[in-house]
Amino acid sequence: MLKKIYMNDYIKSLKNQNKLNISIDKSKTFSWEYTKIAGPCSVEGPEIVEIAKNIKALGANAFRAGAYKPCTFPILKEKNGWKEGLRLKGLELLHQVKEETGLPIVTEVMDASMIDKVAEVADVFQIGTRNFQNYTLLDALGKCDTPILLKRGTWGTIDEILGACERILVGGNENIAICLRGVVGMPSYRHVFPSTRWAPDLMMIPALKELTNIPIIYDPSHSTGYRNFVKPISKAAMAAGADGLIIECHPEPQKSISDPDQAIDYKTLKTIFND
Numbered sequence: 001m002l003k004k005i006y007m008n009d010y011i012k013s014l015k016n017q018n019k020l021n022i023s024i025d026k027s028k029t030f031s032w033e034y035t036k037i038a039g040p041c042s043v044e045g046p047e048i049v050e051i052a053k054n055i056k057a058l059g060a061n062a063f064r065a066g067a068y069k070p071c072t073f074p075i076l077k078e079k080n081g082w083k084e085g086l087r088l089k090g091l092e093l094l095h096q097v098k099e100e101t102g103l104p105i106v107t108e109v110m111d112a113s114m115i116d117k118v119a120e121v122a123d124v125f126q127i128g129t130r131n132f133q134n135y136t137l138l139d140a141l142g143k144c145d146t147p148i149l150l151k152r153g154t155w156g157t158i159d160e161i162l163g164a165c166e167r168i169l170v171g172g173n174e175n176i177a178i179c180l181r182g183v184v185g186m187p188s189y190r191h192v193f194p195s196t197r198w199a200p201d202l203m204m205i206p207a208l209k210e211l212t213n214i215p216i217i218y219d220p221s222h223s224t225g226y227r228n229f230v231k232p233i234s235k236a237a238m239a240a241g242a243d244g245l246i247i248e249c250h251p252e253p254q255k256s257i258s259d260p261d262q263a264i265d266y267k268t269l270k271t272i273f274n275d
Contacts (some may be wrong), residue, residue, distance in 0.1 A: 022162045023213045024174040032177050032215035035244025036273050037106050039064040041258040043090035052097040055249060058266060059273030062124070063103040064246055067091045068110050069258055070130060088117075095121045106149060106246070112140035119146050129153050129181055129222075132164055142171015149217060149246070151179040154198065158207060165214055177215040179246060180204050180237075182223025198225050200233050205240040216241070221248040221262045230264050234272045247272065 038060040040051060052063050067090025074084055086093070094105050104123035109115055110131060118125065124147045131137055132153030141148055148168055152161055161178060168176055185199035200223040205216050218237035220230045234245055250256040253263035264272075 022166055032243050036060050037062040037064050037246040038249045038269055040250045041248050042066040042069045043086050043093050044257050048093050049097050049100055052101050056101050056103055058270045062106055064106040066108050068108055091121045112137050115140055124149050127151055132156055138167040142168045142173045147175035149177050149179050151181050154184050177217050179217045179219055181219035198223055202236055202240050205242050209241050215243040217244045217246055218242040219246045225262050227262055227264045231272055
């Protein structure tokens with residue numbers, strides 16, 4: 001008969017092995033205390049500056065938007081007039097956002113060769129879920145001093161999450177936070193909701209808190225894929241001990257070029273940040 005292993009026993013066994021007790025010196029890091037990051041999925045054009053001003057007024061203390069946006073179906077996106085982000089033009093617009101709002105910029109770096117260019121604008125490098133175990137990129141990030149928001153791979157175990165963090169830490173960069181963005185879910189049954197492709201991974205918040213002092217930022221947008229779920233999952237994440245949130249917000253969510261189903265409007269963002 002197989003012995004049942006409960007999460008608390010699993011965590012205790014990891015601690016006893018001294019296998020995953022990875023920690024950082026928080027006096028040397030970006031301030032992640034109740035980080036409220038918000039913005040559209042991607043930089044769509046010059047209107048991004050006005051969007052950032054509105055989002056700051058709603059309570060955000062950092063701004064997110066992708067200048068580089070890897071897509072699951074790039075050919076389909078290109079047919080619709082989108083070529084995976086505005087890229088260098090997007091970075092220029094994010095620089096303007098920073099100049100006019102003073103908000104720290106969180107944006108994705110996809111490749112080690114891009115680090116220096118993106119660092120001219122970014123205050124925080126976002127590492128997307130697909131690059132979660134891109135060791136060449138993680139090793140290079142360890143040699144820079146820009147803060148890192150490392151998104152969990154949709155398949156990532158506790159071991160793999162902290163192993164990815166360790167690759168950055170051993171290079172000397174302790175400016176790191178883990179972003180939980182949901183795990184692989186299941187196909188939507190009878191299309192009741194636009195997607196249940198992803199499922200929230202809320203239990204990982206207290207589990208990781210048992211093992212490390214690395215800050216945990218929760219992404220309720222990608223972990224649900226459906227705007228009506230973003231607010232309740234945001235509240236659940238903070239109740240579970242998350243250090244902050246990163247949320248996709250757009251003035252007209254259904255017109256968002258990327259991820260329209262999960263983007264929330266200004267009114268909803270205000271209630272999340274100020275309730």
